[in-house]
Amino acid sequence: MKIVMLWFTLFLSHFLYAKEKVTAYTYYDFQPFVIDTKQQTGLIYDFASLLSKLSHGKYHFSVRYIPRKRLDKHLMTGNYEIVIFAYPLWFGDGEKIKYLWSDPIIPDENAIISHKSKPFEFESMESFRGVSIIGILGHRFFSDKDYKYYDINVIAEAPNWPAAIKMVNSNRADIGIMSMASTKYLLKEMNVPNIYLSKKPPYTFGHCIFTNPQLKKLHQFILDVTKNIKENNEWNKILKKYHLSS
Secondary structure (H helix, E strand, O other), X not given: OHHHHHHHHHHHHHHHHOOEEEEEEEOOOOOOOOOEOOOOEOHHHHHHHHHHHHOXXXXXXXXXXXXXXXXXXXXXXXXXXXXXXXOHHHHOOOOOOOOEXXXXXXXEEEEEEEEOOOOOOOOOHXXXXXXXXEEEOXXXXXXXXXXXXXXXXXXXXXXXXXXXXXXXXXXXXXXXXXXXXXXXXXXXXXXXXXXXXXXXXXXXXXXXXXXXXXXXXXXXXXXXXXXXXXXXXXXXXXXXXXXXXX
């Protein structure tokens, strides 16, 4: 009888205190957010671990990378918990009514890089006329209308962000456009002495988290954690690790 009671107590304890598993989807495939999906290294993985720790055993967050088109289809099924680091306009939710959004966790902007011998300064969309741009495979920085109206000349698409930086550094394209967070990290990690950064960005945004509208308790946890995240020492150490601390 004692053995049965002990087994029941252990079972009940496990049931009551088992961590709720949360899949944090991301379509980011660039540094410093994702460095290696197999090794699960990068800022997003570190942030997910921090969220698990700050939940004090209630949640366990695990990151799953999924390409953007597949992510869009998956969201339509309603079978998801959170998407980690996104922006409302990129998901057609500028009014924030489709999903439950956090405030921006990491402020960012589109950085414009050029060669120091031909420094490029952005003033307006007209600045892009007659300029050769190296694009990034799978990423679009302008609307179809802007590409046509301003005669934006994307001469090639690099396979990733480091390759784009190398092309500009070797004067094979006038400019490249990418996330400032990624640019800061890569310029510290790469040997590219000829890169110049435009002082004015064409676009600013922030990396947020959005939650399935059905999961209001999870969303509230995200809000509670992120509202004071700037004051969290572990978070600031993560930012410093990826050259993003102010």
